[in-house]
Amino acid sequence: MIKIGKYILYDMVRNRFVMAYTFFLLLVTLSMFSLDSDPGKSTISLMNIVLLVVPLVSIVFTTIHFYNSYEFMEMLLAQPVHRKTIYFAEYLSVSIALSVAFLSGVALPLCVFNFNESTLYLILIGVMLTFIFVALAFAASVATRDKARAIGIALLFWFYFAIIYDGLVLYIIYTFSDYPMEKVTLSLVSLNPIDLARIVILLKLDVSAMMGYTGAFYQNFFGSGGGIIYSLLIMIVWILLPLLIAHRKFCLKDI
Amino acid sequence: MRLVLFIGFLLLVANLMANTLEVSATSKWKTIRSAISAAAKGDTVRILPGTYREGNLVIQKSITLLGVNYPIVDGENKFELFTIAANHVSVIGIRMINTGVGSINDISAINAIESDDLRVLNNQFENTFFGIHLANSSHTRIEGNVLHSNAQAEHQIGNGIHAWKCDSIRIENNQVSGHRDGIYFEFVTNSVVQHNNSHHNMRYGLHFMFSHNDVYQYNTFKSNGAGVAVMYTKGVTMRHNQFIDNWGSSSYGLLLKDIRDSHITQNRFDKNTIAIYMEGCSRSKFESNTFHENGWAVKVQSNCDGNVFIKNNFLSNTFDMATNGTLVLNTVDANYWDKYRGYDLNKDQIGDVPFHPVNLYSMIIEKMPSSVMLWRSFLVYMLDRSEEVIPSITPEELKDNHPAMRSYPLL
Missing domain, CATH: 2.160.20 (Pectate Lyase C-like)
Incomplete structure (x- = not known):
């Protein structure tokens, strides 16, 4: 598995798209910090970019990559190698390549300009989101044979988690606004890794955004060590769930 | 002699x-x-x-x-x-x-x-x-x-x-x-x-009722359980005071209830959940105050009338202004808003397009506190932008027609 992964990783690092992604992130991070004098504010703007761009790039790139390496996988499958090995080698090398791109694009300049607890969370959560959305891309890719359709599914995933889900949550909150919704929203947050990521970072970064009773409730929950562990665990579940479902399907699939 | x-x-x-x-x-x-x-x-x-x-x-x-x-x-x-x-x-x-x-x-x-x-x-x-x-x-x-x-x-x-x-x-x-x-x-x-x-x-750091024509100046009110609350009074003068770190769901930098004909000038409000909360206030003047890093800078209930906000600085607040209705009987003019995105063609340091300090999401949070979980999400960003272009829920009349391009000197 390590050997296969190494070859895929070599291939990935030389990929022009991954390089462009790195440079894009680097450019965004640097411009954020040179435009705004307040480092806290630029970290918030950067967070918005990370929460939108990282999932989008991860999911779309992985889907395209999966189909592009279809022939390579077929070739490997002709050898005495487990499907499981190929699958996890693919997954790990793609996520590691994208994480490295993210780390060198965002984490490095952040460490130079403004290193504190909140940026540490931003970095950690960027890596987590990369792993989650690569796993979701695998789920989208094994679902169908058609590349265009798979990209469509992948984009739908992104669209759902980035925008549609929030709309639904707003609708639910609006409908049940007469009831105490704190615990309900807490569980709703867990159902979307992007929301979870945003709230964890915001609580570290921008306390004044978390006002009122609900804010205090979140602060109590996520601000404590237990809350952090909880959100990290939920994120790991978000990695494992699509990954294992896709794995099952990949092993049974007629390639 | x-x-x-x-x-x-x-x-x-x-x-x-x-x-x-x-x-x-x-x-x-x-x-x-x-x-x-x-x-x-x-x-x-x-x-x-x-x-x-x-x-x-x-x-x-x-x-x-x-x-x-x-x-x-x-x-x-x-x-x-x-x-x-x-x-x-x-x-x-x-x-x-x-x-x-x-x-x-x-x-x-x-x-x-x-x-x-x-x-x-x-x-x-x-x-x-x-x-x-x-x-x-x-x-x-x-x-x-x-x-x-x-x-x-x-x-x-x-x-x-x-x-x-x-x-x-x-x-x-x-x-x-x-x-x-x-x-x-x-x-x-x-x-x-x-x-x-x-x-x-x-x-409360300071709490008064029915106490007319008093002057409060150069005081500091910091980290009090519920901030400062003043009620049922006319002719209050508050200037050069500092209201700092009053943090909590029912904590206010300055809560004004039924205050009339008063002057709140040159005060500084730093890091409060709500810097000024006004209910039933009339004919008061808020001038040259600085609001910095508050959750809400000013919350004006619609039962306030004839109040004037002029030449204040609004810096790094989550929400600059919030209200609970569309009726606007107060004047907001010539303040500096760090969120102002307008332009100034004739270089007179006054923005050429009006600024609407009340944003949509602050009204949504006012009605449904738990929707704070979506704050700063992309959806909320889009809602706010579209509301800015075509105001439908936020009070259209509540606007600053002469927003300053530069902040007023800090106190």
């Missing part, structure tokens, strides 16, 4: 006639009580260092109590310390500790009842239930005192400086912490509160 000289001479004689009675373990007077009963009008009781446990001391004549190097007067957690029921009394430089605690009586370190021209200067109050309690007393001066208490709950503690039905009092350079309300006024008129520091009190 002769008359003046004669009067001067008389005054001098009167002054010479005033005696000084010394109290200490080795003096003629061993207790403060004996010295007070021996003192005549105009005398000074000099209290030398030591600890005095004498229960409740009642002062019914015009004398001065002067502490040397802060003698300690201890209430042993049972008694009120000084009850003052005379005019022209001074209490200076005494350390008062451990008064009793009462749920029916307002047990205080200094309790003045119908005392005119009382002076309470440079005293220390530690662990007192009420610190200084004035009732129906006018022309009082309370200056340079330090009041501190360590209560754990609101019902176990009284107010630091408590005034009821007073006129023309002056409260200056005091430090109040750990009490229920730092400074509490009810029916107190024509008074001045300045250069005080009221912080870490259980409830």
Whole structure:
């Protein structure tokens, strides 16, 4: 598995798209910090970019990559190698390549300009989101044979988690606004890794955004060590769930 | 001229006639009580260092109590310390500790009842239930005192400086912490509160009701349980005060309820959940204040009318302004908003397009607090932008027609 992964990783690092992604992130991070004098504010703007761009790039790139390496996988499958090995080698090398791109694009300049607890969370959560959305891309890719359709599914995933889900949550909150919704929203947050990521970072970064009773409730929950562990665990579940479902399907699939 | 000289001479004689009675373990007077009963009008009781446990001391004549190097007067957690029921009394430089605690009586370190021209200067109050309690007393001066208490709950503690039905009092350079309300006024008129520091009190840093025509200036109100709340009053002047770190779901930098014809100018509001919350306020002017890093800078309920916000700085607040309806009877003009995205073609430092300080999401959060979980998400960003282009829910009339391009000088 390590050997296969190494070859895929070599291939990935030389990929022009991954390089462009790195440079894009680097450019965004640097411009954020040179435009705004307040480092806290630029970290918030950067967070918005990370929460939108990282999932989008991860999911779309992985889907395209999966189909592009279809022939390579077929070739490997002709050898005495487990499907499981190929699958996890693919997954790990793609996520590691994208994480490295993210780390060198965002984490490095952040460490130079403004290193504190909140940026540490931003970095950690960027890596987590990369792993989650690569796993979701695998789920989208094994679902169908058609590349265009798979990209469509992948984009739908992104669209759902980035925008549609929030709309639904707003609708639910609006409908049940007469009831105490704190615990309900807490569980709703867990159902979307992007929301979870945003709230964890915001609580570290921008306390004044978390006002009122609900804010205090979140602060109590996520601000404590237990809350952090909880959100990290939920994120790991978000990695494992699509990954294992896709794995099952990949092993049974007629390639 | 002769008359003046004669009067001067008389005054001098009167002054010479005033005696000084010394109290200490080795003096003629061993207790403060004996010295007070021996003192005549105009005398000074000099209290030398030591600890005095004498229960409740009642002062019914015009004398001065002067502490040397802060003698300690201890209430042993049972008694009120000084009850003052005379005019022209001074209490200076005494350390008062451990008064009793009462749920029916307002047990205080200094309790003045119908005392005119009382002076309470440079005293220390530690662990007192009420610190200084004035009732129906006018022309009082309370200056340079330090009041501190360590209560754990609101019902176990009284107010630091408590005034009821007073006129023309002056409260200056005091430090109040750990009490229920730092400074509490009810029916107190024509008074001045300045250069005080009221912080870490259980409830309000400053709390007043029905206290007309008072001036509050150069005070600091920091980290109080619920900030500052003022109610049912007209003619309030507040300037150069600082309202800092009043953090919590029901905590306000400055809560104004039914305040009329007042001036709130040149104050600084830093890191409060809600810097100013207004309910039923009329004809008040808010000028040259700075709002910095608050959750909400100004929350105006729609039952406020005729208020003017002019030349204020709004910097790094989550929400600059919020309201709960579409009716707008207040004026917002020529403020600096760091969120302003407009332009200034003629370079007169006034933005050419109006600024709408109320954003959609602040109104949504106002109605549904739990929707705060979506704050700063992409969806909310889109909602806010579309609302900015075509205002439908936010009050369209609430806008600043002359937003400043540069912030006004910070205070």
